[in-house]
Amino acid sequence: MTRTSRRPALPAGLAGGLVVSCQALPGEPLHGPHFMVQLALAAEAGGAVGLRLNGLADIAAVRSAVSLPIIGLWKDGDEGVYITPTLRHALAVADAGADIVALDATGRPRRDGLTLAETIASLHRCGVLVMADVSTFGEGVAAAEAGADLVGTTLSGYTPESPDVPGPDLDLVRALAAALLVPVVAEGRISTPDEASAAIAAGAHTVVVGGAITRPAALTARFSAALAAHTTPEDQP
Numbered sequence: 641m642t643r644t645s646r647r648p649a650l651p652a653g654l655a656g657g658l659v660v661s662c663q664a665l666p667g668e669p670l671h672g673p674h675f676m677v678q679l680a681l682a683a684e685a686g687g688a689v690g691l692r693l694n695g696l697a698d699i700a701a702v703r704s705a706v707s708l709p710i711i712g713l714w715k716d717g718d719e720g721v722y723i724t725p726t727l728r729h730a731l732a733v734a735d736a737g738a739d740i741v742a743l744d745a746t747g748r749p750r751r752d753g754l755t756l757a758e759t760i761a762s763l764h765r766c767g768v769l770v771m772a773d774v775s776t777f778g779e780g781v782a783a784a785e786a787g788a789d790l791v792g793t794t795l796s797g798y799t800p801e802s803p804d805v806p807g808p809d810l811d812l813v814r815a816l817a818a819a820l821l822v823p824v825v826a827e828g829r830i831s832t833p834d835e836a837s838a839a840i841a842a843g844a845h846t847v848v849v850g851g852a853i854t855r856p857a858a859l860t861a862r863f864s865a866a867l868a869a870h871t872t873p874e875d876q877p
């Protein structure tokens with residue numbers, strides 16, 4: 641991407657629509673840019689208005705094949721601050737072709753020592769839009785004050801400070817949507833169309849769905865577990 645000091649407007653098509661998160665980590669059967677491009681094309685065919693993608697190779701490959709807006713991130717590790725943990729990661733995600741860069745905005749120390757506000761200001765100077773992934777109401781308010789262009793509930797359920805619930809944190813969506821001027825993104829454990837609709841009703845600007853659409857191994861495991869519950873010990877070979 642060509643860096644410019646002019647920050648673009650948020651892609652208008654995101655409002656009220658579905659963003660499909662297409663992610664497969666190393667070791668997952670669908671890992672790799674080829675599969676992510678195919679998933680992204682399938683999402684587009686199904687009516688998605690945007691995509692959420694992890695990693696420079698996947699972002700670049702999908703950017704060249706699909707014209708939908710991309711929320712990009714770079715997962716580096718899987719503990720603490722691992723979603724786009726430094727300014728360097730964020731700039732690389734933008735350069736790979738993301739329209740919006742998602743980053744951890746939980747308030748935990750960032751690896752490069754920059755504050756969230758400093759990180760966002762640097763990205764804005766480069767014309768990059770920022771989605772703040774938060775886990776609590778307080779983090780969402782702080783992220784908006786730090787200048788985030790979008791605030792997402794992505795990390796609710798993944799920090800000690802947030803509720804450990806099996807479904808989406810619609811209470812957090814509702815509270816943030818009522819309090820913030822910036823758009824709120826509902827993300828995390830949304831697994832049915834009814835839950836996606838409920839997120840919009842709760843005030844979400846857009847809804848991100850990942851595993852319920854793009855992780856077939858996890859989906860298969862749900863069905864297998866349901867059938868296994870009917871299996872008696874005598875049925876075992």
Ligand SMILES: CC(=O)N[C@H](C=O)[C@@H](O)[C@H](O)[C@H](O)COP(=O)(O)O
Binds near residue numbers: 795828848849
């Ligand atoms: C916590 C974390 O690292 N979330 C990641 C963020 O990009 C992804 O692993 C999720 O799949 C994504 O948030 C969509 O959520 P779900 O797959 O539950 O619909």
